Amino acid sequence: MATYTFETMTTAQAASYNASTDQIVFSNSTSHASAVQVTFTTTSIPPSATSTGSISVSGATIKDLVTGQSVTFGTGILGESDFIFPDSSKLLVGLGTADTATFGATNDAMFGDLGDDVLTGGNGNDVLQGNTGNDILTGGAGADTVYGGGDNDTIDVGDGSNRANGNKGDDILYATGATASDSNTLLGGQGNDIITGGLGNDWLQGDLGNDSIVASVGGDDTVSGGDGTDSIVLGTTAGNVNVDGGNDADTITTGAMTGGGTIHGGDGADSIVITGGAFTKAVSINGNAGDDTITASAGTTFAKGATVAGGAGNDSIVFASNSQSLYFSGDLGNDTITATGTGNDTLLGGDGADSLSTSGGDNSVDGGTGADSIWINAAGASNNVLTGGDGNDLIVHNTGVSISDTTAGSGNDTISAGAGDDTVILAAGGTKSTVDLGEGNNTFGGTGNSNLSITAGAGNDVISATGNGEHTVSSGAGIDQITLSGTGNDSISAGDGADTIVLTGGTTGYVDAGAGADVVTGTAGNDTILGGDGNDQITGAGGTDVLTGGAGSDTFNFADNESNNVIGSQDRIMDWTGGTQATPVDVLHFTGTGFTSTATALNFDASFTASDYAAATTYANGKFGQGVEFVAVQVGNDVVVFADTHATATNALDASDDAVVLIGRSLADIHYTNLV
Numbered sequence: 001m002a003t004y005t006f007e008t009m010t011t012a013q014a015a016s017y018n019a020s021t022d023q024i025v026f027s028n029s030t031s032h033a034s035a036v037q038v039t040f041t042t043t044s045i046p047p048s049a050t051s052t053g054s055i056s057v058s059g060a061t062i063k064d065l066v067t068g069q070s071v072t073f074g075t076g077i078l079g080e081s082d083f084i085f086p087d088s089s090k091l092l093v094g095l096g097t098a099d100t101a102t103f104g105a106t107n108d109a110m111f112g113d114l115g116d117d118v119l120t121g122g123n124g125n126d127v128l129q130g131n132t133g134n135d136i137l138t139g140g141a142g143a144d145t146v147y148g149g150g151d152n153d154t155i156d157v158g159d160g161s162n163r164a165n166g167n168k169g170d171d172i173l174y175a176t177g178a179t180a181s182d183s184n185t186l187l188g189g190q191g192n193d194i195i196t197g198g199l200g201n202d203w204l205q206g207d208l209g210n211d212s213i214v215a216s217v218g219g220d221d222t223v224s225g226g227d228g229t230d231s232i233v234l235g236t237t238a239g240n241v242n243v244d245g246g247n248d249a250d251t252i253t254t255g256a257m258t259g260g261g262t263i264h265g266g267d268g269a270d271s272i273v274i275t276g277g278a279f280t281k282a283v284s285i286n287g288n289a290g291d292d293t294i295t296a297s298a299g300t301t302f303a304k305g306a307t308v309a310g311g312a313g314n315d316s317i318v319f320a321s322n323s324q325s326l327y328f329s330g331d332l333g334n335d336t337i338t339a340t341g342t343g344n345d346t347l348l349g350g351d352g353a354d355s356l357s358t359s360g361g362d363n364s365v366d367g368g369t370g371a372d373s374i375w376i377n378a379a380g381a382s383n384n385v386l387t388g389g390d391g392n393d394l395i396v397h398n399t400g401v402s403i404s405d406t407t408a409g410s411g412n413d414t415i416s417a418g419a420g421d422d423t424v425i426l427a428a429g430g431t432k433s434t435v436d437l438g439e440g441n442n443t444f445g446g447t448g449n450s451n452l453s454i455t456a457g458a459g460n461d462v463i464s465a466t467g468n469g470e471h472t473v474s475s476g477a478g479i480d481q482i483t484l485s486g487t488g489n490d491s492i493s494a495g496d497g498a499d500t501i502v503l504t505g506g507t508t509g510y511v512d513a514g515a516g517a518d519v520v521t522g523t524a525g526n527d528t529i530l531g532g533d534g535n536d537q538i539t540g541a542g543g544t545d546v547l548t549g550g551a552g553s554d555t556f557n558f559a560d561n562e563s564n565n566v567i568g569s570q571d572r573i574m575d576w577t578g579g580t581q582a583t584p585v586d587v588l589h590f591t592g593t594g595f596t597s598t599a600t601a602l603n604f605d606a607s608f609t610a611s612d613y614a615a616a617t618t619y620a621n622g623k624f625g626q627g628v629e630f631v632a633v634q635v636g637n638d639v640v641v642f643a644d645t646h647a648t649a650t651n652a653l654d655a656s657d658d659a660v661v662l663i664g665r666s667l668a669d670i671h672y673t674n675l676v
Contacts, residue, residue, distance in 0.1 A: 098133070107142070112149070121158075139164075148173075148189070157184055161200070166193050170209070175202060180219060188213075192228070197221055201239065206230050206246070215241060220259070225250050225266065236277055245270050249290070257283055260303070265292050265311070276300045287311045291333070295319070302326055310335045314352070325361070330354050334370070339363075340377075349389070358384075367393050371420070376413075388417035388424075392440070395424040417442060421459075426452075432469075437461060441478075450488075456480070460497075475499070479516075484509075494518065498534070503527065508543075517552075535584075545571040553584035558658045560592030560645035565620075565659035567613050570640070576662040578674040588675050590630075590658060592645025599630045599675035606632035606667045616640050621653035632670045639665045641675075 098115035107124035116133040123141040130137050131149040139146050139158040146155050146164040148171050155164045155173045161182045164173050167189040175184040178198030185203040186195050192209045199218035206213055207226040215221045215232070219239040223232055225246035234241055234254035241261040245252055248268040256277025265272055265287040272285060274296035282305035287294055289312040296319040304325060310317055312332040318340075319326065325344040328337045334352040339345045342360035349356050349367040356365050357375040365374050366387040374386055376397040386395055395415055415435040417424055422437055426446040432453075437444060439457035446452055450469030457476045464483040465471050471484045476495040483502045484490045490503050491510040498516040503509040506523035513520050515533040522529055524542035531538050532550040539557040540547055544564075547556060556573060563571035577586045605628050610616035616633040620642040623631045631642040639662040646656030662669065 112137075125160075134169075152191070155186075157186070165189050166191065174198075175200075176216065178202075178218075183219075188226075197223075215243075229268075240281075245288075256300075257281075262286070264288050265290065265294075269293075269313070273297075274300050279303055279306065282306050285309070287313070287315050287317075289313055291315060293317075310337075310350075330356075330368075353391070367391070367418075384413040384415075386413065386415040388415075388420070388422050388438070390419045392421040393417050393423070395422065397426040437463075439476075490523070503541075540571045544569050546574060547571060548574045549577075549586055550575065551584075553586060555587040555589050556660070557589045558591070558643070558645070558660065560595070560658065561656040563658045563660050564655065565617065565642060565653065565657050566655060567617075570659045570661045572661045572663050574663050576665050576669060578662075578665075578671060579669045580671050580673070582669070585674060588641060588643075588660060590643040590645050590675070592643075592656075592658075595629070595643075595645045599672040601672055603628055604630040604632075604672035604675065606670055606672075609634040609667075613640070617642075617653060617659075620659075624651045624653050624657075627651060630672065630675050632667055634667050638663055639667060639670055641670060643675075 099112050099117040101110055102120040103122045105123040107126060108121055109127040110119040112119055112130045112133065112135055114132045117130050117135040119128050120138045121128055121140045121144055125142045126139055126144045128137045128139060129147040129149060130153050132151060134151045135149060135153045137146050137153060138156045139162050141159040143160045144157055144162045146157055148155055148166040150168045152169040153166055153171045155166060155171065157164050157175045158177050159179065161184060163185040165187045166173055168191060170191040170193060171188060172194045173186045173188065174196035175186060175198035176196055178184055178200050180199045182198060182200035184198055184200060188195050188206045188211050190208045193206055193211045195204050195206060195211065196214045197204050197216050201219040202215065202221045204213050204215060205224040205226055208228060210228040210230060211225060212231045213223055215223050215234045218237055221239060221241045223243045225232055227247045229248045230245060230250045232243060232245060232250065232252045236255040237257060237259060239259040241257050243252060244264045245266040247266060249270060250265060250268060251271045252263055253273045253275065255275050256279055258280045260281030260283055262284045263272055267288060268290040270287055270290055270292045272287065272294040276297050276299045279302045282303050284307045285294060286309040291313045292310055292315045294308060294317045298320040302324045307327040308317055309329040310331050314333040315330060315335045317328055317337045320340050323342050326339065327346045328339060329348045329350060330337055331350045332352060334354060335349060336355045337347050338357045339347060340359045344362040345358055347356045347358060347365045349372050351369050353370045353372060354367055355373045356367060357377065358365060359377045362383040364385045367374055367389045369390040371391045371393060372388055373394040374388065376384055388395055395417060413433040415424060417436065418438045419440055421441045423443045424435060424437065426433060432451040435444060435454045437456040440459045442456055442459060442461045444454060444463045446465040450467055452465055453472045454463060455474045459478045461475050461478060461480045463473055467486045469488045471488060471490040473482055473492045475482060478497045480494055480497060480499045482492055485504040486506060488506055489508045490506045492501055493512045494501060494514045496515040499513055499518045501511055501513060501520045503521065503523040507525045509523040509527040511520050512530045513532050513536060517534045517536060518531055519537040520529050520531065521539040522541045522545055526543040527540055527545045529538055529540065529545065530548045530550060531554050533552055535552045536549055536554045538547055538549060538554060540562065542562055577584060605623050608619045610619060610633050613635055616635050619633055620631040624644045629644045633640050641660045643658045644651060645658045646654060
């Protein structure tokens with residue numbers, strides 16, 4: 001009699017075997033047994049047994065005795081409970097050659113052993129094991145468990161909720177015959193496997209090797225590539241799909257996931273490709289470790305709450321023409337993120353030298369730590385918040401802060417460059433922009449921004465802006481260079497440091513240069529300029545200016561007609577310090593056509609007190625006719641200094657000559673040595 005050894009036989013297994021109904025069938029069709037003797041090598045004793053050792057099931061007889069056959073049962077191939085004999089089952093044991101067997105509606109077990117076996121389970125809940133050889137295993141209908149074995153096997157789990165493991169070899173596993181109500185578990189095992197899921201809720205894992213996995217249109221799938229360079233393809237599905245590429249460089253391709261889910265590249269340089277379609281529920285995409293590439297083609301739309309993260313590594317993320325609001329994160333590494341859609345996107349560079357680029361929409365961009373580049377390519381109205389973070393950053397708005405049509409802007413942007421030596425560039429357009437350059441030696445350039453507010457911390461900053469709106473600049477400490485032009489009203493607070501400030505074209509300007517030896521040039525309009533502490537160079541330029549030098553020996557510069565002598569049009573100096581005894585001494589510097597700019601005792605007069613300004617101009621006109629070029633006249637509590645900067649043949653006072661008012665001063669406070 002043949003002996004079948006159950007090495008880990010359990011009480012439940014022994015109790016489930018019915019000698020009158022269950023069969024053990026050899027692959028030779030003429031050999032079968034209706035009962036069998038079972039030898040236990042375990043301490044677990046079936047209820048019918050009276051002792052350990054060799055226990056015989058009553059009524060066991062075997063016809064056509066075949067020796068040398070053995071069957072080993074234990075924990076199931078996928079971790080399920082130990083094998084149980086189903087009712088009225090057949091147990092096939094191969095003969096070691098190429099076995100072929102097809103069973104029907106009963107719950108059968110087939111063990112192919114050696115050879116290239118073809119085993120078909122039929123409609124029952126079958127157990128198929130190919131073992132050695134290139135086997136073809138078909139579960140058929142029912143809840144089947146299929147185990148490929150040691151070579152290159154093909155497994156079709158068929159209809160029902162099945163479990164399959166290719167084990168060793170390059171295996172093909174598929175569940176294309178499954179219905180939407182089925183749940184299949186397919187494990188490739190070792191080797192380069194091809195796995196295809198079905199319509200139901202599938203669990204698909206490549207495990208070891210370079211695997212190819214296809215999750216078909218269907219239910220809630222879980223897909224894992226495992227080790228190796230895997231290819232995972234997700235069809236358009238209404239289910240919730242969760243994907244992990246696993247280790248190594250994987251490629252994940254998906255259409256629209258209408259049921260939501262997650263896509264993780266896993267370790268390795270992964271490629272995640274979204275081919276288009278509508279994601280009607282939120283998805284989370286993460287490249288994880290490795291230098292990953294994540295792309296979404298034009299026409300792809302995402303539901304609110306979708307997130308995309310590069311993970312660790314130098315990642316590239318490119319999403320085209322999306323109108324929804326997306327959240328992008330580069331995480332660790334030197335990442336490139338490009339979002340060309342019109343949605344209100346959030347881009348976070350994270351650590352590393354990142355390049356972040358957006359188009360339309362109200363976007364929030366934060367470069368994080370590292371030397372980052374932020375590019376705004378807006379083609380429509382948008383309100384952006386841009387933060388460079390730590391590091392030497394470049395922030396560029398290529399097509400305008402905000403553009404709603406071809407001529408005007410309508411958005412409000414906020415830019416925070418953070419610490420480091422940053423460069424920020426804003427192109428034409430925009431209603432209002434707020435820029436914080438942070439500490440560091442920063443460079444800012446803006447054109448056509450209607451209203452602009454710029455703040456810079458400590459550092460040597462270079463700031464320039466044009467446009468017809470109001471520009472407000474606070475530069476903080478450092479040697480700053482600030483140039484503002486346009487027709488708007490500009491205001492500058494420069495802080496400490498030897499700053500150079502130039503206002504051109506504006507209607508009015510306000511400058512507080514702060515401490516330091518500053519050089520300040522006002523607009524053609526009516527300016528208020530405070531030089532602050534230090535030896536400053538102040539040029540009011542045109543208009544009626546109010547000038548305060550502050551502490552130090554300051555120089556006030558006037559060209560012909562810049563401080564018009566018409567009553568009410570003169571520049572006023574609010575804190576003049578001069579005279580022979582003054583220390584430090586301020587200076588008036590006049591230039592003009594045909595004009596000798598340096599005063600001497602011969603060409604300077606400071607001897608007349610006038611009753612009013614008209615009398616002062618009459619007196620100055622007379623002195624100019626006598627060859628005097630500088631005339632100081634006391635008018636009330638102030639001193640008016642006339643300069644013949646527009647010299648003519650008659651040397652008369654005309655409208656192009658200059659007149660400057662020294663507020664609250666007397667003739668003793670002015671001396672020809674104060675005029676150069």
